[in-house]
Amino acid sequence: MPTANNLVAALCLAILGAVVSELIKPQMPEGFNFGHFTLISAGLGVWVGWKIMGPRAGKGTTMAINNGITGVITLVIAGLLLFGAIEMLDRSLNRRYQDPITAIQDIVSLAADYSFTLLDTKVITALVVGAVLSGLITEFAYRRWR
Template identity: 55%
Template sequence: MPTGSRLVAAICLAILSAIIAEMVKPLMPEATVFGKFTYVTAFLGLIVGWTHLGARAGGSVVDGVNNGITAVALLVVFALLVFGSYEMVDQALRHRYSNLLQALRGILAIGVDYGQYLLDVEIIVTLVVGAVVSGLITEFAYRRWR
């Protein structure tokens, strides 16, 4: 059911994920073609915000902070799996994998490689602060538009 807290959570995580996407771009190799990277990441933020963070609103302030951190962690894992899958399909079309198991391992390996770009101090601080702020704003929205 659509609620104000779900909408606010979706917007918060979409903005946070777009900011993180723009922060990651300079850390990637120069030959990287980003295409719609920021838009896809923001869309993933919308999905996670709506389904996870907004749906769990309604507790205390501590619950809001915990929900925000959990939602951002879920967003990071979800984004790494999505972009790892996309890259795996691209490599599979170039006949890099000989069977399905190698392709599935490839998703995890590519996701881990992409995850290393997120180990920058500025990105980690932005993720943590964004998670806390998103959780608190979502809790405020839940109380305001209950």
């Protein structure tokens, strides 16, 4: 059911996903094809905000911060796996895998490789501040527009 807290959480995580994806771009190797990296990150933020953060609002300030942290962790893990799967599909179209099991296993290793780009100070700061603010803003929306 559409509620204000779902919408606000979706918007907060969409903005955070777009900002973090722009912070990650300079850390990738030169010539890396990003495609629709920022749009996919924002779309994933909308989905995580709507499904994970929005329904969990309304339990107080401490739980709001925990809700924001949970939403951002979910966004990061889902993003790593999604972009690992996209890279795996690109590689599979170039016939780099012998069987489907190897391709599926490579999703996790690609996600682990991509996770090292998140270790930058700017990215970590954006994720932590974004998590806290997203949780608090979602809680405010719940209290304001119930």
